[in-house]
Amino acid sequence: MVTGPATALACTGVDTALDALASALPDSALVTDPDVLAALAADDAEWAPAGKPLAALRASTTAQVQAAVGVCADLRIPVVTRGAGTGLSGGANATDGCLVVDLSRMNRILEIDAENLLAVVQPGVVNNDLKAAVAEHGLWYPPDPASAPWSTLGGNVATNAGGLCCLKYGVTRDYVLGLEAVMGGPAGPYGTAVRFGRRTAKGVSGYDLTGLFTGSEGTFGVITEITLRLRRAPTGTPHTVVGAFDDLVFAGEAVALCTRRGLQPAALELLDRACMTAVEEWKHLGIEADAAALLLARVDSPGQAGEEEAAAVAAAFTESGALWAERSTDPTEAEALFEVRRLAYPALERLGPVLTEDVCVPRSAVPQMLARTEAAGRRHGVRIATIAHAGDGNLHPLLITPPGDDAAREAAQTAFEELLSEAVALGGTVTGEHGVGLLKRDGMTRELGPGVCAVQHAVKDALDPLGLFNPGKVVGTAH
Structure with a gap:
């Protein structure tokens, strides 16, 4: 019988485990300081439980990760991988007695191949840093989560991150061509580095293990290198369409109408009055929060087609009850508006603990989900502000x-679970881009059902038979 990680560590002893790690990693940055470990033990998910790590490895090479995983397998020490810690589901939270593998120092862009439209990066590269680097070659990496100035590509891959422009250009999985991962089980002894995927534009040799690892939240192994697809940088001047609504549901109706008419802007974002007010009180940008909600659309089709699409989006806004809808080609003005959208979450964090939803519903169901969100807030006495990648149905209440208000925290947690169920009832999912982590495990079970969950357990057991990697996350390790 295989001993569970926690039991094995208790039998081995903390000092023995630390000595074994230090011996295998003589030149590495092994961290044991309690204050530093506490800072590395959790991501940004509010109220997600976090354990006390045994140690942390600030890895700088794949070889260090391999050595660490090998020791952890021998001693049954859980391995939890961490990037920038910007996650919002508890996916990077430590378990008791684990080794946190911090990949933020593996931050080199290894290759930019402009001819073949790809880049090879280490997992600690920050999303926006890659964008800036490839832009010098006239290229573009589209996935753009709101955390792009801080989040790392390894974390983006682990959660299959989306962003503002995924409505038209897709999510992270659409851009991951290949990766290197340190794993064990069928690949060989724990600590074996395996390469999946390809560098070609297409290829169907074997199962899509690259796609399987993307979005797996570190539960199959540690990703140490990523090969990403790039696009040519867009040309021309995009159009920005702004619509103001005196009712949140009317804004949702506008989204549904755009969908019915086949309109596909590069981005279609929503933010409500609470978000606008919080940003203005923080940054003093001159925003007049005189509407219940704003819709921001970016149309990047070139030439006359872009003109016509922007006009059609504005018309859809107006017909859905917008107080006003305006078009602009001023890039400075447009960037200022989208910056308000990106600043909404940190602005609201200043007001108190924020429990962040990530539900995604069919685009036609956006109005209903917005209405149910407002109703849940009233029913439980919870203040809910809403931002959304509204164009693809991904809402972030x-x-x-x-x-310090325990009653308010309990009410928020109750409302949180209720919103997960409401999304599933509308044919949606409990997470569009933040991942399951710890906060969405119950909601995922309700969404997928026992049959699919059993399949997920089987995949986890096959790829990580010791249950070493990020135990308890997504599917967990217990049957």
Whole structure:
């Protein structure tokens, strides 16, 4: 019988485990300081439980990761991988007695191949840093989560991150051509580095293991290198269409109407009055939060087609009850508006603990989900502000609570679970881009059902038979 990680560590002893790690990693940055470990033990998910790590490895090479995983397998020490810690589901939270593998120092862009439209990067490269580097070659990496200035590509791959422009250009999985991962089980002894995927434009040799690892939240192994697809940088001047609505549901109706008419802007974002007010009180950008909600659309089709699509989007806004809808080609003005959208979450965080939803529903169901969100807030007495990648149905209701108010926290957690169920009832999913982590495990079970969950357990057991990697996340290790 295989001993569970926690039991094995208790039998081995902390000092023995630390000595074994230090011996295998003589030139590495092995961290044991309690204050530093506490800072590395959790991501940004509010109220997601976090354990106390045994140690942390600030890895700088694949070889260090291999050595660490090998020791951890021998001693049954759980391995939890971490990037920038910007996750919002608890996916990077430590378990008791684990080794946190911090990949933020593996931050080199190894290759930019402009001819073949690809880049090879280490997992600690920050999303926006890659964008800036490839832009010098006239190229573009489209996935753009709101955390792009801080989040790392390894974390983006682990959660299959989306972003503002995924409505038209797709999510992270659409751009991951290949990767290197340190794993064990069928690949060989734990600590074996395996390469999946390809560098070609297409290829169907074997199962899509690259796609399987993308979005797996570190539960199959540690990703140490990523090969990404790039696009040519867009040309021409994009159009920005802004619509103001005196009712959140009317804004949702506008989204549904754009979908019915086959309109596909590069981005279609929503933010409500609470978000606008929070950003203005923080940054003093001159925003007049005189509407219940704003819709921001970016149309990047070139030439006359872009003109016509922008006009059609504005018309859809107006016909859905917008107080006003305006078009602009001023890039400075457009960037300022989208910057307000990106600043909404940190602005609201300043007001108190924020429990962040990540539900995604069919685009035609956006109005219903917005209405149910407002109703849940009223029913439970919870303040809810809403931002959304509205064009693809991915809504982020933000449940805000006063600091230190246990009753408010419990009400928010109840409303949180209720919103997960509402999304599933509308034919949606409990997470569009943040991942399951710890916060969405129950919701995922309700969404997928026992049959699919059993299949997920079987895949986890096959690829990680010791249950070493990120135990308890997504599917967990217990049957």
